[in-house]
Amino acid sequence: MAQQYFAQIYVTLRPSVLDPQGTAVQSGLKHMGYDNVEQVRIGKYVEITLTAESSEDAKSQLDLICDQLLANPVIENYRIDLKELSTSMNIGS
Amino acid sequence: MAQQYFAQIYVTLRPSVLDPQGTAVQSGLKHMGYDNVEQVRIGKYVEITLTAESSEDAKSQLDLICDQLLANPVIENYRIDLKELSTSMNIGS
Numbered sequence: 001m002a003q004q005y006f007a008q009i010y011v012t013l014r015p016s017v018l019d020p021q022g023t024a025v026q027s028g029l030k031h032m033g034y035d036n037v038e039q040v041r042i043g044k045y046v047e048i049t050l051t052a053e054s055s056e057d058a059k060s061q062l063d064l065i066c067d068q069l070l071a072n073p074v075i076e077n078y079r080i081d082l083k084e085l086s087t088s089m090n091i092g093s
Numbered sequence: 094m095a096q097q098y099f100a101q102i103y104v105t106l107r108p109s110v111l112d113p114q115g116t117a118v119q120s121g122l123k124h125m126g127y128d129n130v131e132q133v134r135i136g137k138y139v140e141i142t143l144t145a146e147s148s149e150d151a152k153s154q155l156d157l158i159c160d161q162l163l164a165n166p167v168i169e170n171y172r173i174d175l176k177e178l179s180t181s182m183n184i185g186s
Contacts, residue, residue: 004131010138025139028162034154038097038142045103045138046118049131061127069121 002051004085005058011071011078012043046070049085058082095144097178098151104164104171105136139163142178151175 013019022040029037048065052058062080071078106112115133122130141158145151155173164171 002129012138012140022139025162029158032161034143034158036095036144036154037158038144039140040142041140043138043140045105045136046115047105047132047134047136049133050127051129051131061129065122065127065130068125069118 002053003055004049004051005055006083006085007046007048007050007058007062008081008083009046009048009062009066009070009078010043010081011046011066011076013041014075014077017075043076044070055082055084095146096148097142097144098148099176099178100139100141100143100151100155101174101176102139102141102155102159102163102171103136103174104139104159104169106134107168107170110168136169137163148175148177 019041021042025042026037026040029040048062050058050061052061059080059082062082066078066080067073112134114135118135119130119133122133141155143151143154145154152173152175155175159171159173160166
């Protein structure tokens with residue numbers, strides 16, 4: 001039976017990669033008076049709702065989606081938090 | 094004594110606001126064969142390291158930073174997760 005899942009995906013630059021966008025934000029904050037901000041790193045946050053047979057199935061599909069589309073594995077890392085949505089959905093089962 | 098904090102900030106579009114970037118990603122995934130993806134919403138993920146007197150102080154500064162720079166309160170929500178970094182830093186205390 002297909003189950004609905006909600007995934008929260010965090011795509012961040014690898015620590016060794018420079019983050020010009022983060023540096024720009026930090027510099028902007030400094031100009032606004034926030035001298036106590038030491039580092040800013042900016043990433044992407046993606047929420048995906050999908051149906052899958054199992055959480056393992058959902059997880060492996062999301063890994064592929066991240067590698068193929070959402071993240072650039074050369075310079076970015078990603079982390080996936082997966083939640084099963086309540087089984088109020090019986091469509092197609 | 095100043096303490097170092099690490100904040101993870103999630104900026105998301107309000108549910109009522111259309112997300113063309115998310116729609117584009119969903120359409121891309123469909124073309125790649127992922128027909129089971131039902132919704133994609135894209136937001137920003139920001140990591141900030143800062144020093145503050147207390148976690149309340151850090152939290153109130155981060156709220157201001159979000160309202161003034163990181164998020165557009167008209168169309169976006171934000172959520173802040175704050176962690177105290179281990180007290181290995183005694184500089185300036």
